[in-house]
Amino acid sequence: MKNDPGRRSAQSDPTSSPPDRKRKRPDKQAPAQDSSKQQTLHFSNSKRLKPDQPARPSTPPKKLARNEMYTFSSRSPAANGNGVIDLTNGTPPSSPQARRVNGAFKGRSGINPHTGAKKLVVKNLKTNTDWDSKAYLEKIWGQLDAALVVILKDGQDGFSKEDLYRGVENVCRQGGASTLFSRLENRCRQHVERDVREPVLEKSSSDNIAVLKAVLAEWARWKEQMTTIRAIFFFLDRSYLLSSSKPTLAELTPQLFRETVFSHSALKPKIIDGACDLVTADRTQQQKLDPSLFQQAVDMFHELQTYTATFEPRFLGVTQQYVDEWSERMIGEKSVPEYVALAEDFISKEMARCEQFALDASTRRDLLALLEDHLVARKEADLTDYEALASVLDNNAMSDLTALYALLNRRRLGSKLRPAFVKWVDETGTSIVFSKDEDSMIIHLLSLKRRLDLTWRTAFQRDEALGHGLRETFETFMNKTKKGDATWGTDNTKVGEMIAKYVDQLLRGGARAIPEVLTMRRSSSITAPPKAVALPTAAEAEENNEDDDMDEDTEINIQLDQVLDLFRFVHGKAVFEAFYKKDLARRLLMGRSASADAERSMLARLKTECGAGFTQNLEQMFKDVELAREEMQSYKQRLEDRVGFEKGRNVDLSVNILSAAAWPSYPDIPVVIPANIKRSIDDFELHYKSKHSGRKLDWKHALAHCQMKANFGKGSKELVVSSFQAVVLLLFNGMGIDEKVPYAHILSESGLPEAEVKRTLQSLACAKLRPLTKHPKGKDINTTDTFSINTSFEHPKYRVKINQVQLKETKEENKETHIRVAEDRNFECQAAIVRIMKARKTIAHSELVAETIKSTISRGVLALSDIKKNIDRLIEKDYMEREDGNMYAYVA
Structure with missing residues (x-):
């Protein structure tokens, strides 16, 4: 019918669409629909109609065209009794014309627009097709099955991949994807069960590594076959399997192999143990690890998704057993340094293997923890x-x-x-x-x-x-x-x-x-x-x-x-x-x-x-040396200014004035001082007392040293000697080369004690440098020995130091120092006890001992017996007294 600009339709204009065209490709044709089915459309009468709309033709043609498909009857909805307008009726009714009367619509035939929606029934006008999709699926599957036979026998000829791909695509478009996948899955499963698993099962009685090799070979062959199959069934994979709950072909490949071959009770243990045996043989150095074979095994475990569930636990279990036995044997046979070196090398090799074959991080972590536990933690006592x-x-x-x-x-x-x-x-x-x-x-x-x-x-x-x-x-x-x-x-x-x-x-x-x-x-x-x-x-x-x-x-x-x-x-x-x-x-x-x-x-x-x-006394010692140097400068200046200075008394005297409190105490050793030295000493003493009245000087000749010239057969030397050595050497002045001086004469003329005489003679006649010769020769000085000048004495230097005897400590001096320190520490201990008692008034014995040790530890720790002795001494001196309960009380 003609378009009326004042009329509204419930669907698009049917005259604007081209007539139906039959599809040439059978796979593009939609499936035939049941012509008996009707479609119902609902229209609302609330739309306004123009009153001058022309009426439809009274008699439709025998076969309706698209532009004349829908006609409306002029009968009222009540005419059919159910309010349904049949658009397929051969007599098209005249279209009503609405008029507005007193503000309301009213059609010519008395249609009331407010009576509600009308029901429109449209019958299917598409004709049925003669295309049989089931027959086409069977035809295509026959071609696919023939190609699968060739592919699963490792062949590549006898079929066209492009034609097979188009056949799969057509079947999928016609709704046969599910059937096609079921047949393909069953065909592949049969192949894996019959042609893959059975040959491997025949080798199951072989060793683990041989079984592993056979499985890896079949797995590689199966993957290659499925690569070709996936290329043919690619449209099925992309259009159907991805959006369904069924596995894709990429997932089906390891799934079939895992369920059929790997999980078989006779093969699974041998496959896993075969991979572990490769590592064990490498650890025991029985056979070098085949890198390619082990890498293929690890890759297969990953691809079959059995690495974490099957291989990793078994690998760690085998490793644990081996490491436990190895560590026990090594710790018993090797020394600790050797065991440490072997353990570090073992750990480094295991970690290197994990890195080389890209084992999972969880495997590396658990393996390292296992190694450290067996090699370190459990061997802690030995290490x-x-x-x-x-x-x-x-x-x-x-x-x-x-x-x-x-x-x-x-x-x-x-x-x-x-x-x-x-x-x-x-x-x-x-x-x-x-x-x-x-x-x-x-x-x-x-x-x-x-x-x-x-x-x-x-x-x-x-x-x-x-x-x-x-x-x-x-x-x-x-x-x-x-x-x-x-x-x-x-x-x-x-x-x-x-x-x-x-x-x-x-x-x-x-x-x-x-x-x-x-x-x-x-x-x-x-x-x-x-x-x-x-x-x-x-x-x-x-x-x-x-x-x-x-x-x-x-x-x-x-x-x-x-x-x-x-x-x-x-x-x-x-x-x-x-x-x-x-x-x-x-x-x-x-x-x-x-x-x-x-x-x-x-x-x-x-x-x-x-x-x-x-350091108070030590610092005072340095100050005394400086003051003595200044004092000597004043004395020498006085000598130079003195009128009538005697030439024979020009001894270069140097004196150190020491404060007795700061310096160590030295004994007074008697000695006969040469006359010229005695005059110089007396002269300095007069000078000092004239400047410092009320002071007394005690001369310590044992600490003195001097320089004297001596003539020997090979030349003259300047000897640096102690005062006692100088006194002894002066006794040899004016004596001939062959003259000998007995020990008794030296003892009487020097005025020294016998011990000092022996010590001095030993330094002059028995040391490294010998200005005197002892008769007879020996290291010890006897009373019957005699001494003479060593005419063959020589030294590369003109000035020779011989007074080392003064720097050596005698046993008596060492004993005196130790005893004095012990006595001082006892006095310090008693003073510490008195201070503690004065502060605490009463204290237990154990507390007093602890406080005393803490107070005197910087000066030296006394034994507990010595502390008790000092406590008893203080009790005897009435500084403290004992009380009941092992207590002490301070006596004010």
């Missing part, structure tokens, strides 16, 4: 055993210590070395402290300390627990005391005395007095323990330093810092103070310090470490 660690420390095997700590620290067990390490340090240090070789004690302690510090920094990676253990152990064994001949039956620590003597050696000899094992110039001084220490004497060091212009301040300062590290561990600093004070006095009085800067540097270190009270 931290004292005997094992002591052997490594004795050999100073730094690389072995580093490897041992690194292996233990994989499980944060490095600090577990502390008990064995501390025990070794304590035993080694104690053996050094109580060794009979006292002269090299500090050398060994310094070498041990440097070596252990290096071990802690490098091998033990600055482990905090081991560092604390090292310092605490040094403090323990260095303060161990033992009453014996070395300390003259006192509780004094020998370490304090030897530290003071080593510092004296450094300050007298300079850098040349430092043993080679401790010098910074020697690269091996840190790593090599001193087995045989050759110590240069102070005299040799002094002689070498006379012509040595090398800047030695840095070397000496380094050594002083190291000595101070040991000094910090010492509790009994009173022993060090006493011996250091005595040695400092000798160096200052005899001018034997190698460096004044080094002397003051050491004094500053002691002041920083121990406080000003510790």
Whole structure:
């Protein structure tokens, strides 16, 4: 019908669409619809109609055209009785024309627009087709099945992939995708069960590796076949399988193989064990691992999605069993350093294998945890055993210590070395402290300390627990005391005395007095323990330093810092103070310090470490030397200005005025002073008393030294000797070459005690430098010996030092110092007890002992028995009294 601009239709204009055209391709044709079905459309009568709309033709043609398909009857809805307008009726009704009457629509035939929606029935006008999709599917499947037979036999000829692909596409478009996939799946499953699994099952009785190889070969063949099949069925995969719950062809490939071949009870264990056997053979070095075969196995496990569920647990289980047996065997057969090296190599190889074959991160993590647990954690007791660690420390095997700590620290067990390490340090240090070789004690302690510090920094990676253990152990064994001949039956620590003597050696000899094992110039001084220490004497060091212009301040300062590290561990600093004070006095009085800067540097270190009270007397000693120098300048100026100065009294006298409180006490030793020396001494005493009234001078001739000229057969020399040596040598003035002086004559003329005479003669006739000759020859001085001038005495230098006897400490002096320090410590202990009692008034015995030790620890620790003796002495002196309950009360 014609379009009316005033009429509205419920659907698009049918005249605007072209007539139906039949599709040429059968796969594009839609399936035939049932012509008996009707479609119902609903229209609303609420739309306005124009009253002048023309009527439709009364008689339709025999076959309706598209533009005449829909007609409306002029009958009212009530005519059919059900309000349905049949558009297929052959007699088209005339279209109603609505008029607006009094504001409402009313058609010519009396149609009321407000009666509700009308029901429109449209019958299907499309004709049925003769196309049979089922027959087409069977035809295409026949072609596909024939091609599958060729493909599954590894063939590539006899079919066209393009034609097969188009056939699959047509079938899918006609709704046969589900049927096509079912047939394909069944066909592939039959192939895998019959042609893939059966040949492998025939080899199941072979070894695991042979079965693994057969399965890998079939898996590679199956993947290649499915690659071709996927290309043919690509449209099925993309258009149907992706949007359905069924597996895609990429998923079907491993699924069929996994369910049919891999999961078979006779094959699955052998496949997994075959891969594990490859690794085990490589571990035991029975057969080198085939990288390609193992990599194919790992890739297959990943592709079949069985890696985590099957291979990984079995691989870890086999590894655990092997590592457990291997570690037990190795720890029993090998030493700890050898076991550590083998364990580290084993772990590195296992991790390298994981990296090489790209095993999962979970496998690497669990494998590493397993290895560390069996190789480290379960062998903790063996790795931290004292005997094992002591052997490594004795050999100073730094690389072995580093490897041992690194292996233990994989499980944060490095600090577990502390008990064995501390025990070794304590035993080694104690053996050094109580060794009979006292002269090299500090050398060994310094070498041990440097070596252990290096071990802690490098091998033990600055482990905090081991560092604390090292310092605490040094403090323990260095303060161990033992009453014996070395300390003259006192509780004094020998370490304090030897530290003071080593510092004296450094300050007298300079850098040349430092043993080679401790010098910074020697690269091996840190790593090599001193087995045989050759110590240069102070005299040799002094002689070498006379012509040595090398800047030695840095070397000496380094050594002083190291000595101070040991000094910090010492509790009994009173022993060090006493011996250091005595040695400092000798160096200052005899001018034997190698460096004044080094002397003051050491004094500053002691002041920083121990406080000003510790160094008060030492500083006063330096001040006395400076004041004495000024006093001598004043005296010499007076001599030069004196009128009538006698030529025979021009002895170059040098005197040191010392304050008795600051300096050590020295005994008065009788000696016959030569007349000219006596006159000079008396003259200086008059000069001093004229300036300082009320002061008394006590002359300590044992500390004096002088320079005298001597003529020998090979030339004249200037000898630096002590005052006692000078008195003895003067007895040989004017004597002939062959004349001999008996021992008794020297004893009577010198006025010295017999012990000093023997000591002096031994230094002149039995030492390295011998201006006198002893008859008969020997090391000991006897009363029957005689002495003469050594006419063959020679020395490359004009000025020769022979007075080393003054610098050597006698046994009597050493005993006196130790006993005095012990007595002073007893007095300090009693003073500490009185202070504590005065503050507490009443206190228990245990508390008093603890407070006393805490108060006196910086000066030295007394034994509990000595503290009890001091308490008893104070009770006898009525400073305190005992009360019930093991209590003490202070007596005001």
